[in-house]
Amino acid sequence: MSPSAPSAAGKTSLTEAESELRILLGDALLDATEDHGQLIARVPPDRRPETLALLKALGFTFYSFCFGVDWPDENRFEVVDHVYSPEDQARVTVKCDVPRDNPRVPTVINVYAGADWHERETWELFGIVFAGHPRLRKLLLPDWQEGFPMRKDYVLRARVEKPWPGEFFSG
Amino acid sequence: MSESLLLLPVRGVVVFLVALLSQIPLLYGLLKISAHQMDRLGPMYPGRFHGIGQPIAEFVKWIQKEDIVPRTADAPVFRLAPLVALLPAFGVFAVIPVAPGLVGAESELALLFVLALSAVGAIAVVMAAYASQSKFTLVGGLRAVGQIIAYELPLVLGAISIAMLAGTLSLTEIVEAQAIPYALWPFPFGAIAFLLFVLSCFAEVLWPPFDMPVAESEIIAGPYTEYSGMRFIFFYMSEFAHVIALSAVGTLLFLGGWRGPILPPVIWFVLKVSAFVVFFIWARFTLPRLREDQLQKFAWKLLIPLGLVNVLGIAVFKVLT
Amino acid sequence: MATDLETKGYITAITERDMATGDMVLNIGPQHPSTHGVLRVVARLDGEQVISAEPVLGYMHRAFEKLAEQRSPMQNTALFNRLDWVSGFCNEVPYCIACEKLAGIEVPKRAQVQRVILFELTRLASHAMFCGIYGLELGALTPPMYGYRDREYALDLLEMCTGQRMHTNWARIGGVKEDFPEGFYERIPPILEYYRTRIEQWLEFLIDNDIFVKRTRGIGVLPVDVALDYGVSGPNLRASGIAVDARKEEEYLGYMDYEFEVPVGNRGDCFDRYVQRVREMWESCNIIEQALDDLPPGAINTGVGRTFKVPAGEIYIRADGPRGENGYYLISTGAKEPYRLKIRTGSFSNVSVLPYLLKDTYLPDIVAILGSLDFVVGDIDR
Numbered sequence: 001m002s003p004s005a006p007s008a009a010g011k012t013s014l015t016e017a018e019s020e021l022r023i024l025l026g027d028a029l030l031d032a033t034e035d036h037g038q039l040i041a042r043v044p045p046d047r048r049p050e051t052l053a054l055l056k057a058l059g060f061t062f063y064s065f066c067f068g069v070d071w072p073d074e075n076r077f078e079v080v081d082h083v084y085s086p087e088d089q090a091r092v093t094v095k096c097d098v099p100r101d102n103p104r105v106p107t108v109i110n111v112y113a114g115a116d117w118h119e120r121e122t123w124e125l126f127g128i129v130f131a132g133h134p135r136l137r138k139l140l141l142p143d144w145q146e147g148f149p150m151r152k153d154y155v156l157r158a159r160v161e162k163p164w165p166g167e168f169f170s171g
Numbered sequence: 172m173s174e175s176l177l178l179l180p181v182r183g184v185v186v187f188l189v190a191l192l193s194q195i196p197l198l199y200g201l202l203k204i205s206a207h208q209m210d211r212l213g214p215m216y217p218g219r220f221h222g223i224g225q226p227i228a229e230f231v232k233w234i235q236k237e238d239i240v241p242r243t244a245d246a247p248v249f250r251l252a253p254l255v256a257l258l259p260a261f262g263v264f265a266v267i268p269v270a271p272g273l274v275g276a277e278s279e280l281a282l283l284f285v286l287a288l289s290a291v292g293a294i295a296v297v298m299a300a301y302a303s304q305s306k307f308t309l310v311g312g313l314r315a316v317g318q319i320i321a322y323e324l325p326l327v328l329g330a331i332s333i334a335m336l337a338g339t340l341s342l343t344e345i346v347e348a349q350a351i352p353y354a355l356w357p358f359p360f361g362a363i364a365f366l367l368f369v370l371s372c373f374a375e376v377l378w379p380p381f382d383m384p385v386a387e388s389e390i391i392a393g394p395y396t397e398y399s400g401m402r403f404i405f406f407y408m409s410e411f412a413h414v415i416a417l418s419a420v421g422t423l424l425f426l427g428g429w430r431g432p433i434l435p436p437v438i439w440f441v442l443k444v445s446a447f448v449v450f451f452i453w454a455r456f457t458l459p460r461l462r463e464d465q466l467q468k469f470a471w472k473l474l475i476p477l478g479l480v481n482v483l484g485i486a487v488f489k490v491l492t
Numbered sequence: 493m494a495t496d497l498e499t500k501g502y503i504t505a506i507t508e509r510d511m512a513t514g515d516m517v518l519n520i521g522p523q524h525p526s527t528h529g530v531l532r533v534v535a536r537l538d539g540e541q542v543i544s545a546e547p548v549l550g551y552m553h554r555a556f557e558k559l560a561e562q563r564s565p566m567q568n569t570a571l572f573n574r575l576d577w578v579s580g581f582c583n584e585v586p587y588c589i590a591c592e593k594l595a596g597i598e599v600p601k602r603a604q605v606q607r608v609i610l611f612e613l614t615r616l617a618s619h620a621m622f623c624g625i626y627g628l629e630l631g632a633l634t635p636p637m638y639g640y641r642d643r644e645y646a647l648d649l650l651e652m653c654t655g656q657r658m659h660t661n662w663a664r665i666g667g668v669k670e671d672f673p674e675g676f677y678e679r680i681p682p683i684l685e686y687y688r689t690r691i692e693q694w695l696e697f698l699i700d701n702d703i704f705v706k707r708t709r710g711i712g713v714l715p716v717d718v719a720l721d722y723g724v725s726g727p728n729l730r731a732s733g734i735a736v737d738a739r740k741e742e743e744y745l746g747y748m749d750y751e752f753e754v755p756v757g758n759r760g761d762c763f764d765r766y767v768q769r770v771r772e773m774w775e776s777c778n779i780i781e782q783a784l785d786d787l788p789p790g791a792i793n794t795g796v797g798r799t800f801k802v803p804a805g806e807i808y809i810r811a812d813g814p815r816g817e818n819g820y821y822l823i824s825t826g827a828k829e830p831y832r833l834k835i836r837t838g839s840f841s842n843v844s845v846l847p848y849l850l851k852d853t854y855l856p857d858i859v860a861i862l863g864s865l866d867f868v869v870g871d872i873d874r
Binding site: 379381 | 516519537540564627630631632633637638641698701704705706707710762854856857
């Protein structure tokens, strides 16, 4: 299997993916834009497993990663999944917004087995609960860790204790 | 009678010293040969001339280390295991004839004595493994026992083949029985016996390619993991003594012992044993290790049937001639 | 017990009761000679057979993503060297490309080619070390020495250019830090020749060895669909039979201008993964040769400056590093620090497939499989 030229095939596949998503989700597909070579689709959190199952069926079989973003001003978390199609060399990013006070989103472990570790990591760093995940426990952080470090209100203690010498170099 | 009784402790001490001091050139040879195989230099500084003082430096280093006995370990067995490993390995040297008449204790059953003592090492490994109360040592110890027992048989079958061909179990007489030109047993019996013997030597001393029990990349040091200081070194000294002893036995059985033109017999013996030892070191650092089940299959499905067929063939051959 | 007595007979029942064995849980690591760092594998064993094994991570978690949110781009490149420390330069490049693409900065051709040369040299160094170390996993004591010796030649070149052997810290937004020093070009072709002879020797040395083949053939077979599901990338994925290489698929660093093949394995076992990396070393040599011919004169940096602020936007850029796909998802709000930077490393996804690979193998095979995945713990834990 040799990869063909990227752009042309990729673009067709992205438009095809977008139209399929529209057919599946209808109004639930909140947003679909193409940006810097990837399709970013914004869906409601409860439609996440379906969306990814559809994408997998369309040929986006490579599960790249899943992570969270904290937007404290808008009082939401974003759960971002990134999948890739090796045949068509196209990339789709699926985003879900969850409220910051009750972050729950269904798991996609039944669609992509590789989501297991990524979801565990996102949970322990942000506190986003992946409903249906069989073993949601700490992956990278030690067991005694309290709080969710990647949230914007979790302060890096090293910065508080003494001023950072690198501040001079960062302009 | 009283004269030989008086000489007995002297002979004992001499044998012990030979067993101990012969490890110094072995260790140095190991370090230097392996280094040059790996495209590096090896020890260069101790002793000023190309690191010739390295074995002594190693000994001094090990002797001053703390003797740690883990709290949960079975202390008497833990402390006894290195001695049980060391003494039989040294004891083998008592019956090995270096030149005609130059032997610690002349015996009619020398070969049997050697093979019996080699097997006692397995007990030491099990003692070490269980007494250490650690899962890694347990895995290593069980592998070691399985391996040693499996490879005892090819070792014995190889040695017995030669004993049958020579008609005696005495090592001196086996050397005398090797016809001119030196060390040619009738083909293929001698060749098969040699193959079995050499392969089993690797497995008995737990050297690569049969060093699964001491596989450093998996179970750290196998049954010896929890040992430190002199006790640890006793295990390795017993391993080295075993290597030299088995090389010496191999020379006597297959290469003609001390026979050779011009040079005195002792020199020939030392040269032949060195050749054997160099071969062991060379193969040790070249080959990766076999997995335990592959190792066991190799012994039980290939070597032992081959050995049995060989012994049967020799019996038939002896009856016919 | 009563039913046993009735169905099997007294002696059999008693024997089975007394000789019954149990499972043993063995902790391999975190301090262990062959887990490539502080990785812990909790293995449930029945004698020598592995029933299940699960890696436990986090012993080296350094919170890179949080740290990156407080650092400017130039400081971030210094930070990301420490991710996959065996191939330091390969971690900086995708981040710089991400910032450049968001800002619309065009990198001069000379800088692109220099980046390619350093990237592939780092890949050669990493794979040469792997070839050696893998022999050590299997018990051959000599190959690691040869592997480290081969790695030294590439590290010498890196040191000559960047002053550093591992954490090169050389890529900048807009190009590279400085031009190649004098005498650098002349030194590369003999070293490539050396690597080519060594690659042939590696192919003979371990691959013709029956014991090596027995220990690696058929061990740790990774089917393509499982690999894609878990996000396995790099040489591990290509050894399973599918040619996914970011160098051919993304237009970055001008790889489209060079002719090279992407080798593919057919079985996905440890043996294939080993051969895969040896063949990739050959292709790296090809790329460096073509890049050397391709070096145009010109600037090596568009001169962005210390107060550079990355414009708002989000982008995902990936590169094909020696460990696998090394990607950065950059979400920027216009400040000099990224708002959120997700570091997607090859080793994290590669190691996530271990519970699948380690079922129903033997204890020595755990080490063989771990070694063949060629991960670096800094890459996993970030």
